[in-house]
Amino acid sequence: MTQTTSSFAALRPVLHDAMREAAALALPSFRNGEHTSARVWSKAGGSPVTEADVAVDTFLKVRLSQIEPRAAWLSEETSDDPVRLGHDLVWIVDPIDGTRAFLSGHPDWSIAVALLSRGEPVIGGVxxxxxxxxxxxxxxxxATLNGTPIRVAAQEGLEGARVTGPKPFQDRLLDGAARLGARPAVTVIERVPSLALRLARVAEGRIDLGLVSRDARDWDLAAADLIVxxxxxxxxxxxxxPAVYNRPEPRHGELIAVPLTLRGSALAALDA
Incomplete structure (x- = not known):
């Protein structure tokens, strides 16, 4: 293990604790199966934001800057500062990924944090x-889930694959596979509201193929990308x-999250 890798690994327990502390700010206003007790308003463009998003973002900006003060900052809930483009180290944060799930009482929301080094995620938590x-x-x-090592599934073809994501994207996948031979029978998994969590479940092996619409942002992806x-x-x-991070516009096109054994089949179907 290089010294650089060792230094990043040393941040892992500190980041873990910081994310749990941040979660403690949001959980009191989450109501499982019910509307949140937090104040809610709309951002420019109509996306909802809650006071819990802001509280978590504010807390993490302070705490993560203490953990690694050399790192710049990019977060969904903070105005973008282009100074990050000149930094080797950048924190990428989504204080609540899946805000609509959080405010409606759906449990599949998450806090996602990654540290980039020269544009590559080197530590991540979801x-x-x-x-x-x-x-x-x-x-x-x-990668681990609650401290236990995880691996992607050993799925080798689309037949029998567990797929989740936008239905039009699924239809393109299946139509393309049909043009290449036979339309595969797949198991459609209910769409996971938090994109970071959707990808993490691919890493865990609960989902074989996660489809990602265009316009996902760095903060939706970076931490889960490393975990996958x-x-x-x-x-x-x-x-x-591979996804590229910390560009002037931190926005992505269509993506897939997939075991390496399934990547070729998925890409061939989507290109057919």
Whole structure:
């Protein structure tokens, strides 16, 4: 293990504790199966935001800046500062990924945090406080769920694959596979509201293929991307290229999260 990797690994327990503290700020206003008790308003463009999003974001900005003060900052709930483009280290944060789930009482929301080094995620955490599922990874050290190592599923073809994501995207996948031979019988998994959590479940092996619509942002993806990679999978565009982070516009096109054994079949179907 290099010294650089060692230094990132040393941040893992500190980041873990910080994310749990952040979750403790949001959980009191989450109501399982009911509307949140937090104040809710709309951002520009109409997306909802709650006071819990802001509280978590504010807390993590302070805490993570203490953990690694050399790192710049990119978060869904903070105005973007282009100074991040000149930094080797950048914190990427989604204080509540799946805000609509949080405010409606659906348990599949998460807090997602990644640290980038030279544009690559080197440590990441995705924590679903309502279910106490904590996914973590450090580059080169594997991925875990609640401290137990996880791996992607060993699915090799689309037949029998467990797929989740937008229905039009699923239809394109299946139509393309049919043009290449036979339309596969897949198991459709209910769409996971938190994108970070959707990808983490691919890493865990509960989902074989996670489909991601265009316009996902760095904060939706970076932490879960590392977790998928470290669990033996990939997050890539429809040409098979890995996601690229900390660009001037932190927005992505269509992506898939998939075990390496299934990537070729999925990409071929989507290109057919």
């Amino acid at each position: 924590f679903a406080p309502a279910t106490d599922h904590f996914y973590e990874a450090v580059a080169g050290e594997g 990679r470290e669990a033996g999978g990939a997050v890539c565009d429809l040409k098979g290229r």
